[in-house]
Amino acid sequence: MNSKGIKKLKVIEVSGSHYEMGFQYGAACQEIRKMLDGIRQMFGGTEKTRTIVEKYVPMYLPAVEKYAPEIVEEMKGIAAGADVELEDILLLNIMYEISTPSIMGGCTAFAAAGEATADREVIAGQNFDAVDRGEDSIVILKMNPAQGPRILSMAPVGSLGLIGFNSAGISLNLNLLKNKDSLTPTGGVPTHIILRKIFMCENIGEVITTIGSAEGRAAKNYLVTDEQGDIIDVETTTNDLDIQYPERGMLTHANYFKADRFKSDDLAYLVVPDAYLRSFRLFQLMERYHGKLTVDILKQLLQDHNNYPNAICRHGDLKSPLEMARLTKTLISIITCPKERKAYMSVGNPCESEYSEYLL
Numbered sequence: 001m002n003s004k005g006i007k008k009l010k011v012i013e014v015s016g017s018h019y020e021m022g023f024q025y026g027a028a029c030q031e032i033r034k035m036l037d038g039i040r041q042m043f044g045g046t047e048k049t050r051t052i053v054e055k056y057v058p059m060y061l062p063a064v065e066k067y068a069p070e071i072v073e074e075m076k077g078i079a080a081g082a083d084v085e086l087e088d089i090l091l092l093n094i095m096y097e098i099s100t101p102s103i104m105g106g107c108t109a110f111a112a113a114g115e116a117t118a119d120r121e122v123i124a125g126q127n128f129d130a131v132d133r134g135e136d137s138i139v140i141l142k143m144n145p146a147q148g149p150r151i152l153s154m155a156p157v158g159s160l161g162l163i164g165f166n167s168a169g170i171s172l173n174l175n176l177l178k179n180k181d182s183l184t185p186t187g188g189v190p191t192h193i194i195l196r197k198i199f200m201c202e203n204i205g206e207v208i209t210t211i212g213s214a215e216g217r218a219a220k221n222y223l224v225t226d227e228q229g230d231i232i233d234v235e236t237t238t239n240d241l242d243i244q245y246p247e248r249g250m251l252t253h254a255n256y257f258k259a260d261r262f263k264s265d266d267l268a269y270l271v272v273p274d275a276y277l278r279s280f281r282l283f284q285l286m287e288r289y290h291g292k293l294t295v296d297i298l299k300q301l302l303q304d305h306n307n308y309p310n311a312i313c314r315h316g317d318l319k320s321p322l323e324m325a326r327l328t329k330t331l332i333s334i335i336t337c338p339k340e341r342k343a344y345m346s347v348g349n350p351c352e353s354e355y356s357e358y359l360l
Helices: 018-028 031-043 046-067 069-082 086-092 191-198 204-212 260-265 274-288 295-301 323-327
Strands: 010-016 108-112 123-131 138-145 151-156 163-166 171-176 220-225 231-236 241-244 250-253 328-337 342-347 356-359
Touching: 010 018, 018 069, 018 138, 031 046, 031 069, 031 086, 046 069, 046 086, 046 191, 069 086, 069 191, 108 171, 108 220, 108 274, 123 163, 123 171, 123 220, 123 295, 163 328, 171 191, 191 204, 191 220, 204 220, 204 231, 204 241, 220 250, 231 250, 250 274, 274 295, 295 328, 295 342, 323 328
Parallel strands: 010 138
Antiparallel strands: 108 123, 108 250, 123 328, 138 151, 151 163, 163 171, 171 220, 220 231, 231 241, 328 342, 342 356
16 A cells, blocks of 8 residues: 655646736735745844845845846735735745855756657656745746746745746756855845746747846756757856756756866865765666656656665755754655646655646
């Protein structure tokens, strides 16, 4: 008998203009207030949080207004719908930037297509590892904009999107990276804004331009596919990026830089050394099934416990002296099939939770 539980994420469906979609999102997601309360507690109270907002909002908002004014309208809508301030919504969307010094990292991403998969179609996904803030801290956004592709994205509440795909067949996965520059927030276009704009793209060329034109971006890794079977991986620093390609139709990535010219500033060996093993391990596992990879096989591979607890299927490292390492675990496991407009997600460690199907 299968003893795994089944948990589903809250699905929020929105449509219309950017402001209208934002308003519907905020009105349907009162969990935003709870998330903001948790962040205030993390920062040491309302007054300290206000000081942080006053410091960082002027560093990031002008860059967002220049890069994507339509996304600012979306954030204004979210704020109005949730009855909070625009600055509160921007705060939720710059957490990757201003919390980087304390974020331990995690996440193991993959993509496979062509000769690697059983049906020659694209399969992509990842285990999303982070500090567990409760089951209501993540939602599914289904967006039907007045213009542009429809979107299905997993997102921390109040954020503009994170991992998923769109109706143009673009799939998107993300890995946090940490280098010396990322230890001090300096302003620019936040990661969540870049992710939201990628979901508006209709081909990989647009995706590369979207990432490359984001001034002041933070160190991150974007793994992107399209329904034609193309796979690219984009590692970024503030002023540079590197594009990598699959081997034999497969690509994996975790939380370290693969590009040689970025390695001297990479801090993965200090803060998340298991990243080197997780990426290589997943590639090895996929190689065993080369030409036969399916969604069901990848569900099994994402449960791998090699190097437990800091494994592909990550569990809290209770022996770690670092609090973040003790709290970080796999929160969501996601597998996307962009051509079929379909995603499978398990809530919690995939070794303990069944995958549910979500359709765009």
